[in-house]
Amino acid sequence: MMNIRELLEQYNSKLLKIEKLKKKILEISNADVSLGAFAYDDVKVQAGRQSSKVESQAITRQDTMDEMHKMIDDLEVDISITNRAIGILKSKNQKIIRMKYISNLSIGEIADELCMSDDGVMKNISSSIITMQKELELL
Numbered sequence: 001m002m003n004i005r006e007l008l009e010q011y012n013s014k015l016l017k018i019e020k021l022k023k024k025i026l027e028i029s030n031a032d033v034s035l036g037a038f039a040y041d042d043v044k045v046q047a048g049r050q051s052s053k054v055e056s057q058a059i060t061r062q063d064t065m066d067e068m069h070k071m072i073d074d075l076e077v078d079i080s081i082t083n084r085a086i087g088i089l090k091s092k093n094q095k096i097i098r099m100k101y102i103s104n105l106s107i108g109e110i111a112d113e114l115c116m117s118d119d120g121v122m123k124n125i126s127s128s129i130i131t132m133q134k135e136l137e138l139l
Contacts, residue, residue, distance in 0.1 A: 004132040007082045008101040014075045085132035093128045
């Protein structure tokens, strides 16, 4: 079962990982374009012949990109689930959760900005997490 607190705490790191994976895929893809331009024009594959080193590298790169796309898909599912859980909250509670877990503000900073007590912010976060966790259990 998914834990909403963990999803919230990992939200920004998952977004960052998605961005890094997309950049890496682009780098690999660009390398494949330059590799393919010179390699496949001169390589003739004969029936029954083992693939060339260049062909093997291209296949390995494609497999790597496929794995990275799968990782991105999984991370995006977690982001979507987290956003959906936040979305069921009342707007003030959404704001507090986003301030805490997405903007990484401290309890004191949130309390100051919203003219609330630290205790009020902590109670709001606790009750919001319970509400979101119940929603996740229904999924």
